[in-house]
Amino acid sequence: MSQITSAVQAAGEGSAFLEVRHLSAGYDSASQVLFDLSFTIRAHQVTTLLGRNGMGKTTTIRCLMGLLRAREGEILLGGRHLEHAPAYVVARCGLGLVPEGRQVFPRLSVEENLLVASRSDFGSHWTLETVYALFPRLLERRLQGSATLSGGEQQMLAIGRALMTNPQLLILDEATEGLAPLIRQQIWKALSALKQQGLSILIVDKNLDALQTFADQHLVLEKGRLVWSGDAQAFMQQRQEVQRYIGL
Ligand SMILES: Nc1ncnc2c1ncn2[C@@H]1O[C@H](COP(=O)(O)OP(=O)(O)O)[C@@H](O)[C@H]1O
Ligand SMILES: [Mg+2]
Numbered sequence: 001m002s003q004i005t006s007a008v009q010a011a012g013e014g015s016a017f018l019e020v021r022h023l024s025a026g027y028d029s030a031s032q033v034l035f036d037l038s039f040t041i042r043a044h045q046v047t048t049l050l051g052r053n054g055m056g057k058t059t060t061i062r063c064l065m066g067l068l069r070a071r072e073g074e075i076l077l078g079g080r081h082l083e084h085a086p087a088y089v090v091a092r093c094g095l096g097l098v099p100e101g102r103q104v105f106p107r108l109s110v111e112e113n114l115l116v117a118s119r120s121d122f123g124s125h126w127t128l129e130t131v132y133a134l135f136p137r138l139l140e141r142r143l144q145g146s147a148t149l150s151g152g153e154q155q156m157l158a159i160g161r162a163l164m165t166n167p168q169l170l171i172l173d174e175a176t177e178g179l180a181p182l183i184r185q186q187i188w189k190a191l192s193a194l195k196q197q198g199l200s201i202l203i204v205d206k207n208l209d210a211l212q213t214f215a216d217q218h219l220v221l222e223k224g225r226l227v228w229s230g231d232a233q234a235f236m237q238q239r240q241e242v243q244r245y246i247g248l
Pocket of ligand 1 (some may be wrong): 027028033051052053055056057058059060199
């Protein structure tokens with residue numbers, strides 16, 4: 001068992017799982033996007049990352065995934081420093097990403113998309129069988145080219161693909177963006193089932209009603225800075241203030 005697995009498994013409900021300390025990042029030397037971000041994601045909890053468009057949510061996720069190098073600060077997973085780790089190392093550490101825009105491999109079938117992602121470093125719960133049980137629609141479409149799927153089906157596939165890595169933390173960037181209401185409901189239902197199973201989740205979405213019932217902790221970004229954070233109760237009590245930040 002790896003050092004990280006044991007650290008995470010030793011971590012009980014609500015204990016620190018991923019720690020971000022004083023994170024700063026940007027894309028070119030002339031501009032900075034993230035400023036001194038610090039937050040903790042707790043084991044077996046759902047954490048949201050909220051904010052209007054362009055506030056730095058995707059950039060934060062890119063830093064966590066090792067897709068963008070932090071300029072300053074630390075990213076710690078189970079005590080291990082990841083701020084300089086390349087993306088393939090981060091993926092092996094148990095962070096599974098459902099990226100903005102889904103980005104499934106269009107030339108591969110549904111099943112091939114799932115199989116290429118398959119990893120078992122952190123367990124073997126997620127297989128074709130368990131992913132198809134979560135999303136029966138993918139079973140119906142298993143031999144179809146992914147480019148022929150609807151947006152909702154592609155999102156199911158993107159979630160299934162991330163699960164096939166048997167992640168410790170599932171990160172969803174715009175979980176239900178652009179999807180029809182019925183498909184959104186199916187995605188929320190699946191995510192609730194994943195939460196019930198104890199998976200830690202970091203989620204970006206604009207549907208505050210769904211997030212209010214689903215999430216344990218909320219983080220709000222404005223211009224790359226953390227301007228509000230709180231638990232589910234604080235979110236409910238201060239929702240108007242949060243909505244002002246988010247512009248909803
Ligand atoms: N690849 C990129 N190159 C340069 N700037 C970028 C790039 N991606 C995003 N940005 C800028 O970084 C800021 C934050 O963007 P992003 O993290 O995508 O926001 P969000 O996900 O909250 O909508 C924006 O000002 C955006 O224009
Ligand atoms: Mg984004």
